[in-house]
Amino acid sequence: MNPKIWLSSPHMSGGEFNFVREAFDTNWIAPLGPHVNGFEHDLEAFTGVKYAAALSSGTAALHLALIMLGVQAGDEVICQSFTFSATANPIVYLGAIPVFVDSEAETWNMCPDLLEQAIKERIAKGRKPKAIIPVHLYGMPAKIERILEIARQYEIPVIEDAAEALGSSVNGKNAGSFGLMAVLSFNGNKIITTSGGGALISDEEKFIDQARFLATQARDPAPHYQHSQIGYNYRMSNVCAGIGRGQMQVLGNRVAQRRKVYETYLQFLPEFSHIEFLQEPQGYFSNRWLTTILADPQKNNGITRETIRLNLEKENIESRPLWKPMHLQPVFQNYPNYINGVSEKLFNNGLCLPSGSNLTKDDLDRVIVNIKKLF
Numbered sequence: 210m211n212p213k214i215w216l217s218s219p220h221m222s223g224g225e226f227n228f229v230r231e232a233f234d235t236n237w238i239a240p241l242g243p244h245v246n247g248f249e250h251d252l253e254a255f256t257g258v259k260y261a262a263a264l265s266s267g268t269a270a271l272h273l274a275l276i277m278l279g280v281q282a283g284d285e286v287i288c289q290s291f292t293f294s295a296t297a298n299p300i301v302y303l304g305a306i307p308v309f310v311d312s313e314a315e316t317w318n319m320c321p322d323l324l325e326q327a328i329k330e331r332i333a334k335g336r337k338p339k340a341i342i343p344v345h346l347y348g349m350p351a352k353i354e355r356i357l358e359i360a361r362q363y364e365i366p367v368i369e370d371a372a373e374a375l376g377s378s379v380n381g382k383n384a385g386s387f388g389l390m391a392v393l394s395f396n397g398n399k400i401i402t403t404s405g406g407g408a409l410i411s412d413e414e415k416f417i418d419q420a421r422f423l424a425t426q427a428r429d430p431a432p433h434y435q436h437s438q439i440g441y442n443y444r445m446s447n448v449c450a451g452i453g454r455g456q457m458q459v460l461g462n463r464v465a466q467r468r469k470v471y472e473t474y475l476q477f478l479p480e481f482s483h484i485e486f487l488q489e490p491q492g493y494f495s496n497r498w499l500t501t502i503l504a505d506p507q508k509n510n511g512i513t514r515e516t517i518r519l520n521l522e523k524e525n526i527e528s529r530p531l532w533k534p535m536h537l538q539p540v541f542q543n544y545p546n547y548i549n550g551v552s553e554k555l556f557n558n559g560l561c562l563p564s565g566s567n568l569t570k571d572d573l574d575r576v577i578v579n580i581k582k583l584f
Contacts, residue, residue: 216564229455245447248453261408265443268407269441271296276303283304285545291531291535291551309545310324311323318344327545330547339366340366347498367388368388373399375401392409392410401456425442427441484580527563531556531561532556534552
């Protein structure tokens with residue numbers, strides 16, 4: 210059997226080991242330490258956001274952001290439906306109610322028109338949302354400027370889910386630098402990884418200070434262990450942060466490599482099929498974390514995204530359907546939603562292709578050849 214081609218595997222540069230070895234040599238193995246501080250500074254410098262807290266996951270970052278906005282049981286939070294469940298789960302952790310908003314077709318992210326409709330209707334019911342969580346899906350930024358304009362009009366804070374979008378931008382401004390706060394993820398399949406980990410970033414120092422406090426079990430400044438608030442064990446370890454510092458040194462290269470993967474697929478696939486790609490709107494720059502395609506069986510003689518996925522699976526090539534929208538998930542299906550059908554169509558027809566920055570030319574050729582065979 211041919212060797213496995215993964216969807217998006219970790220890609221180490223070698224430089225990470227120098228930071229990890231330093232952590233071992235200095236015995237900074239426990240959580241926190243100089244690499245955590247250094248990694249936070251690296252994130253601040255790259256994103257242009259003033260403050261960063263390195264945490265155990267992007268989910269932890271979103272959980273803390275909602276806590277700091279005062280979200281409590283029974284409150285409503287507007288959430289993009291077309292996303293991974295980690296965007297919605299922290300809302301439910303707090304006993305709050307996710308209100309799902311569907312996508313627009315240009316970026317596949319939260320539809321501003323539906324967002325405004327949802328806000329108006331929730332306010333009319335006496336249930337003004339406590340926050341809005343748009344997602345920059347697959348590295349493609351949402352229509353964040355319009356979303357912020359609506360959020361300001363109704364005075365609702367925005368938390369950007371930029372877990373998949375480190376290195377993406379709109380009109381030169383980095384994803385994650387628009388909202389009141391933003392979350393990043395460094396899970397093993399992301400554009401850079403710390404093995405597992407995430408970050409909360411904000412231009413408001415008070416939020417990052419409070420996030421660090423809550424993430425270290427909310428220990429009060431006292432010589433003994435005293436706690437006035439419920440805390441969490443959400444801080445990143447010095448070892449994981451060392452990996453992150455090495456990854457930050459090659460982040461620009463990783464973005465360029467993933468964009469090249471996208472360009473290769475774009476060049477060689479459509480000529481034999483009606484496969485569609487997600488294009489960048491004017492002024493948008495995507496890190497192309499994952500290259501995604503749409504295969505409409507009505508245009509492709511009955512060939513579906515499942516036909517493609519199963520064919521690749523037989524050849525030991527990993528691919529994945531686009532996210533199943535949250536409003537269709539059994540666990541979330543009874544929550545309020547504002548739906549236009551875009552995300553459901555994307556889920557039915559969409560596929561993520563192998564997109565790692567460590568893919569070789571032979572790897573890409575194998576994927577392309579096997580898809581072409583179907584058409």
